[in-house]
Amino acid sequence: MAFDVANVRVTMSNNSNCSLDDVDYLMQSLELVIYVPIFVVGIVLNAVALWLFCCVFKKWTESIIYMINLAVMDMLLLLQLPFKMHATNNKWSSNKKHFCSFLESLYFMAMYGSIYIIMCISMDRYLGICHPFRAQYLRSKKSAMIMCLVIWVLVIGATLPVYTFRQEGTDDFHCFHGFSNKGWNMVLILCLELFGFLLPAVVLIFCSIRSISTLRSRDYTNTPEKHAAVRIIYSSLCAFLVPFTPCHIAIFLQYLVRSSIISECATMKKISLFIQLSLSLANITCCLDAIFYYFIAKEVRAGRERIRMSITRIVSVSATDT
Numbered sequence: 001m002a003f004d005v006a007n008v009r010v011t012m013s014n015n016s017n018c019s020l021d022d023v024d025y026l027m028q029s030l031e032l033v034i035y036v037p038i039f040v041v042g043i044v045l046n047a048v049a050l051w052l053f054c055c056v057f058k059k060w061t062e063s064i065i066y067m068i069n070l071a072v073m074d075m076l077l078l079l080q081l082p083f084k085m086h087a088t089n090n091k092w093s094s095n096k097k098h099f100c101s102f103l104e105s106l107y108f109m110a111m112y113g114s115i116y117i118i119m120c121i122s123m124d125r126y127l128g129i130c131h132p133f134r135a136q137y138l139r140s141k142k143s144a145m146i147m148c149l150v151i152w153v154l155v156i157g158a159t160l161p162v163y164t165f166r167q168e169g170t171d172d173f174h175c176f177h178g179f180s181n182k183g184w185n186m187v188l189i190l191c192l193e194l195f196g197f198l199l200p201a202v203v204l205i206f207c208s209i210r211s212i213s214t215l216r217s218r219d220y221t222n223t224p225e226k227h228a229a230v231r232i233i234y235s236s237l238c239a240f241l242v243p244f245t246p247c248h249i250a251i252f253l254q255y256l257v258r259s260s261i262i263s264e265c266a267t268m269k270k271i272s273l274f275i276q277l278s279l280s281l282a283n284i285t286c287c288l289d290a291i292f293y294y295f296i297a298k299e300v301r302a303g304r305e306r307i308r309m310s311i312t313r314i315v316s317v318s319a320t321d322t
Helices: 021-056 062-078 081-089 094-130 132-138 141-158 160-164 186-217 224-258 265-321
Strands: none
Touching (some): 021 081, 021 265, 062 141, 062 265, 081 094, 094 132, 094 141, 094 160, 094 186, 094 265, 141 160, 186 224
């Protein structure tokens, strides 16, 4: 995790004559416009989702287990935004560097934890739709809990290097900004792009295409279950590709700048604006995930209604026979 996923201010340049201050000044205003509504809406939606899944739906399914973990990841990500808004315009004293590193690590953990949970949701749907017989053995509440635990351990371990990215010194600093060159190491960036984005993206797209194709090829009628499954598949694609694709393209471009492969001043300014804007907007995933919550909650309620109708029908038949 070699960069600030929500707000990277490009302040280092091999071309000392290329000032990026105008881009930074513009982003100071835009960040507040972006972060405030995301924070307010995201907190409300995820708090309601956690209340529904934990308190209203007493019987947990595999989907609900994934949704609870996704909502917790989103809440952790959202709780960093007030600190990021403060750090945009204020320097922190040097004795807060360890606390800053903790916040940065927590933020990255939540971001990439969300990515992998969305991937697992897609895989779970793929098994249920394309391999229903195997799904009886592979899908279970226990396996969903184990997968979520593995993701938590994985992202916590992967974010530990963030504690080494903050440069030592006695000067005041901007938290979430100004990582040392260790944070832009080629191996780290390569691993981040491959395992943090491309691998989950390929799995998600493959599972989504196969699931939708299977739903359309089989002799399904226009049942609510089919429509709900298709909507969940499309919502997973939306919640993943919309926020995360632009920012990971921007990360690669910024790596080229930090490696002096791109050194033309006008291009650097465009990349600086692109990376800051795309990484700020990536936080909208906390709101897009609410699409998941809505369809899962609707699916669970529909399942309850079907069970209730079945019981009513059985009782009616029994009464008629009597």
